[in-house]
Amino acid sequence: MQTDSSFTFVLFGGTGDLSMRKILPALFEAHRAGGMLHDSGKIVAVARHAADRGEYLQWVNEHVKPHVSKNGVDEAAWTSFLARIEFVKIDLGNPEDFVHLRDAIQDLPGIRVFYLATGPSLFVPICHALASVGLNENARIVLEKPLGYDLKSSNAINDAVGEIFAEEQIYRIDHYLGKEPVQNLLALRFGNALFEPLWRREWVESIQITIAEELGVEARGDFYDNTGALRDMVQNHLLQLLSIVAMEPPHSMDSDSVRDEKLRVLRALKPIDPNEIGKVAVRGQYHAGGIRGTAVPGYATEAGVKPDSTTETFVALKVEIENWRWSGVPFFLRTGKRLADRVAEIVVNFRPVPHSALGASALRAGANRLVIRLQPNETIRLYCLAKQPGEGMNLASVHLDLAFDKFFREGQMEAYQRLLLDVIRGRLALFVRRDEQEAAWRWVEPILNEWKTSTRPPKPYAAGTWGPAAASAMLAQHGTCWLEEEN
Ligand code: BG6
Numbered sequence: 001m002q003t004d005s006s007f008t009f010v011l012f013g014g015t016g017d018l019s020m021r022k023i024l025p026a027l028f029e030a031h032r033a034g035g036m037l038h039d040s041g042k043i044v045a046v047a048r049h050a051a052d053r054g055e056y057l058q059w060v061n062e063h064v065k066p067h068v069s070k071n072g073v074d075e076a077a078w079t080s081f082l083a084r085i086e087f088v089k090i091d092l093g094n095p096e097d098f099v100h101l102r103d104a105i106q107d108l109p110g111i112r113v114f115y116l117a118t119g120p121s122l123f124v125p126i127c128h129a130l131a132s133v134g135l136n137e138n139a140r141i142v143l144e145k146p147l148g149y150d151l152k153s154s155n156a157i158n159d160a161v162g163e164i165f166a167e168e169q170i171y172r173i174d175h176y177l178g179k180e181p182v183q184n185l186l187a188l189r190f191g192n193a194l195f196e197p198l199w200r201r202e203w204v205e206s207i208q209i210t211i212a213e214e215l216g217v218e219a220r221g222d223f224y225d226n227t228g229a230l231r232d233m234v235q236n237h238l239l240q241l242l243s244i245v246a247m248e249p250p251h252s253m254d255s256d257s258v259r260d261e262k263l264r265v266l267r268a269l270k271p272i273d274p275n276e277i278g279k280v281a282v283r284g285q286y287h288a289g290g291i292r293g294t295a296v297p298g299y300a301t302e303a304g305v306k307p308d309s310t311t312e313t314f315v316a317l318k319v320e321i322e323n324w325r326w327s328g329v330p331f332f333l334r335t336g337k338r339l340a341d342r343v344a345e346i347v348v349n350f351r352p353v354p355h356s357a358l359g360a361s362a363l364r365a366g367a368n369r370l371v372i373r374l375q376p377n378e379t380i381r382l383y384c385l386a387k388q389p390g391e392g393m394n395l396a397s398v399h400l401d402l403a404f405d406k407f408f409r410e411g412q413m414e415a416y417q418r419l420l421l422d423v424i425r426g427r428l429a430l431f432v433r434r435d436e437q438e439a440a441w442r443w444v445e446p447i448l449n450e451w452k453t454s455t456r457p458p459k460p461y462a463a464g465t466w467g468p469a470a471a472s473a474m475l476a477q478h479g480t481c482w483l484e485e486e487n
Pocket of ligand 1: 213232
């Protein structure tokens with residue numbers, strides 16, 4: 001479906017890593033797919049590291065093309081994509097340069113999107129400079145994460161941006177919300193009557209949400225060392241997934257109905273007692289180890305990282321939600337760099353039968369479980385017990401498998417592609433509203449504060465493992481274990 005109106009997509013940070021790996025490839029995919037982007041829509045890249053359009057297109061050819069060539073580049077589509085791209089050289093330290101931007105785009109038709117793929121310290125200066133030349137009218141602004149460093153700094157950015165753009169003009173990106181399986185979770189929960197009666201404390205024993213990465217900090221050591229896993233992954237991606245798993249059915253799928261329900265969950269998170277942090281939160285940091293047989297260095301020796309850094313590269317948390325549906329059900333969240341596998345999944349462990357006439361194996365934990373795998377391959381598995389063939393009544397675990405790539409061979413969309421199209425179409429549902437963001441910061445803040453001042457360093461774990469033993473011990477206290485520990 002083509003966007004019904006034309007657009008001008010202004011990309012700040014046009015030569016940055018995100019533009020190269022995600023944003024421009026996603027726009028190309030939308031262009032290549034045929035008709036998703038209005039024919040006259042333009043992309044206006046803004047950067048200071050290129051002299052003119054010719055030099056910028058050369059950079060796009062050299063750096064962006066390799067990221068779109070998964071299935072071989074369609075050369076005709078690539079050439080027509082380049083024709084959409086304009087370039088404006090701006091030194092962000094020089095607000096007068098914005099006059100050139102205004103001149104370049106003022107006669108272009110359609111809606112205007114300003115995508116700030118820059119560090120958060122530039123968000124406010126860019127917004128002011130846009131307003132100074134009148135470009136904040138009838139425009140949408142997209143803010144990349146991290147939006148702030150804590151509640152105070154995030155509020156400062158939101159206040160300043162909010163003076164220039166109304167909340168309905170602001171699109172705060174959390175790319176996990178654009179992932180196809182996250183959309184599917186909404187479909188599974190609210191498109192089927194089957195799960196709803198079971199989706200509550202009476203039937204659910206515990207829930208795990210894991211985002212594990214094999215990658216280390218790559219070239220982002222400097223950024224990461226000032227950020228850590230709690231800010232980089234928990235405050236946003238993991239709490240957003242949690243809110244979608246736990247939310248009440250929304251009245252409709254319009255943006256505020258969905259976001260209102262997510263907000264209710266975030267506000268119902270049991271506040272962290274600073275004296276109890278050691279019991280409900282584990283932080284770890286990887287040391288040297290091996291990923292699939294290849295030796296990798298420890299975090300403290302990565303480029304850009306302070307040798308005595310206490311930044312966490314792993315977090316495991318026990319979270320509770322204080323409402324009727326979830327009271328007493330532990331949600332275990334976990335994320336880390338340099339773990340044993342790249343996997344993102346949600347595990348819903350249902351309670352065992354209350355009495356078994358079929359022997360003790362029917363009473364075992366996890367006999368009934370739903371595993372929603374977001375990546376690397378998108379599947380939903382429902383585990384049940386069945387009788388093993390042969391004599392006697394011996395039970396074994398079997399599963400019903402829903403592998404999406406078998407059912408839907410085409411039409412899968414990358415998260416960024418979906419989200420960029422949503423911005424152009426003016427759909428806010430998959431973007432984080434300010435109040436959600438504040439609630440998430442408010443909840444993580446006691447942990448941030450404790451870890452900032454704690455004399456106990458993060459627990460070490462070897463790269464290529466599943467993190468510190470303390471993360472397993474935390475679950476053991478609740479009579480459960482992480483999914484991979486069962487096998
Ligand atoms: C980003 C984090 O938001 O998400 C990165 O800043 C992380 O540190 C990335 O690697 C993970 O995203 P994905 O889509 O690869 O799971």
